[in-house]
Amino acid sequence: MVVFQDAQRFELTVEVHYDEWVARLQEFTPGRLVPILHLLRAFDTRQAAIEALTRKWHLLFPEAESFVWHEPPAMRPQRPPR
Numbered sequence: 001m002v003v004f005q006d007a008q009r010f011e012l013t014v015e016v017h018y019d020e021w022v023a024r025l026q027e028f029t030p031g032r033l034v035p036i037l038h039l040l041r042a043f044d045t046r047q048a049a050i051e052a053l054t055r056k057w058h059l060l061f062p063e064a065e066s067f068v069w070h071e072p073p074a075m076r077p078q079r080p081p082r
Contacts, residue, residue, distance in 0.1 A: 003067060007030055008027050011024070011028070012025050014053065016046075020042040020043065024037070025053055025056055026038065038060065039053065054066060
């Protein structure tokens, strides 16, 4: 999920790696070559990873409203070349 806050872009991802759910929160700021990694942690369940992202977001932006986790849209299969 991508969230825009002022000039920053935040990427929030939850994905499975080796039977563990990994939560990652990265901040991309204009003018910086390397993104800022705010959270990178493994969890036993998917729900625990999403809750960790929500808690970290609230710590970074206490005045902002909590976000609602949205599943990324399914990728459409590409057409074969003609």
